[in-house]
Amino acid sequence: SQTIHQWPATLVQPVGSPLSLECTVEGTSNPNLYWYRQAAGRGLQLLFYSVGIGQISSEVPQNLSASRPQDRQFILSSKKLLLSDSGFYLCAWSAGTGEETQYFGPGTRLLVL
Amino acid sequence: AQSVTQPDIHITVSEGASLELRCNYSYGATPYLFWYVQSPGQGLQLLLKYFSGDTLVQGIKGFEAEFKRSQSSFNLRKPSVHWSDAAEYFCAVGRYKLSFGAGTTVTVRA
Numbered sequence: 001s002q003t004i005h006q007w008p009a010t011l012v013q014p015v016g017s018p019l020s021l022e023c024t025v026e027g028t029s030n031p032n033l034y035w036y037r038q039a040a041g042r043g044l045q046l047l048f049y050s051v052g053i054g055q056i057s058s059e060v061p062q063n064l065s066a067s068r069p070q071d072r073q074f075i076l077s078s079k080k081l082l083l084s085d086s087g088f089y090l091c092a093w094s095a096g097t098g099e100e101t102q103y104f105g106p107g108t109r110l111l112v113l
Numbered sequence: 114a115q116s117v118t119q120p121d122i123h124i125t126v127s128e129g130a131s132l133e134l135r136c137n138y139s140y141g142a143t144p145y146l147f148w149y150v151q152s153p154g155q156g157l158q159l160l161l162k163y164f165s166g167d168t169l170v171q172g173i174k175g176f177e178a179e180f181k182r183s184q185s186s187f188n189l190r191k192p193s194v195h196w197s198d199a200a201e202y203f204c205a206v207g208r209y210k211l212s213f214g215a216g217t218t219v220t221v222r223a
Contacts, residue, residue: 006156032209043117043203043213044157059210090156100145100208104156 002027004105006091012111019064019078021108023091026072031093033074034102035066038088050074051096086112115140117204119214126194127222134189134217136178136204146187147205148178151216157203163187174198196221 003026013019025031032051036044046059048066056066063082067075074091088109092102118137126132138144145164149157161172168180178189187204199221205211 043215044205044211046210046212049210092157094209101147101159101162102211103159104149106156107154109154 002093002103004091004093004103006089006105006108008108009106010109010111012113013081015083015112016080019076019081019085019110021076021089021091021110023074023076023105024072025093028072028093028095030071030096032096032100033068034092034094035074035076036090036092038090038107040087044090048076081112083112086110115144115206115210115212117206117212117214119202119204119217121217122215123218123220125220125222128196129193132189132191132194132198132219134202134204134219136187136189136214137185138187138204138206139185140206144180144187144206145208146178146180147211148172148176148187148189149203149205150174151201151203153200160189160202194219194221196223 005024034049035047038044050056050068064078088107090107091105094100094102116139120135147162148160151157160176161170163170163180170178176191180187201216201218203216204214
């Protein structure tokens with residue numbers, strides 16, 4: 001069966017520091033991968049999605065970037081964090097075969113101080 | 114553009130009572146619709162989905178949802194709630210890119 005991992009689970013970072021969040025999927029090949037952000041008391045906002053290695057689409061202009069160095073690895077990064085980057089970051093995958101149900105990871109709680 | 118509205122921010126229900134969560138969507142074609150549940154500090158778990166076919170969809174944990182095209186709705190129901198159903202529920206629409214509602218928090222009282 002498929003499993004999705006995210007780490008770290010929790011992160012506290014100072015403003016202006018870099019960021020790297022990692023997501024990996026097991027048990028599937030060529031998945032579509034997604035990064036979402038969930039602000040407190042709000043729904044989910046799609047940040048990036050990827051249909052293959054090196055293929056990244058950005059949904060909203062922001063301080064973040066994403067990369068997909070391997071088929072089942074998706075990384076969310078920032079060179080300099082802002083206070084507004086605080087939130088709950090969720091990675092998701094879908095099969096990429098036309099059946100596009102998205103399955104979510106456990107999330108990373110990021111607090112920028 | 115696609116969007117989802119969940120009109121109820123918070124619902125309180127007694128254990129054993131029925132539950133209905135509302136979801137209205139806007140989508141240009143035949144919608145792909147989903148309901149997810151999120152416990153505090155956790156990721157989202159898929160409850161059920163609708164792509165096509167029977168408009169009454171059964172999901173996990175005793176939940177069901179009904180797709181009504183004429184009303185652009187996809188309401189979630191459960192006949193008898195359990196204390197463990199206390200969580201936040203999200204409706205979503207889309208295919209490759211999902212748009213989520215703001216969520217409905219469900220509190221279950223004994």
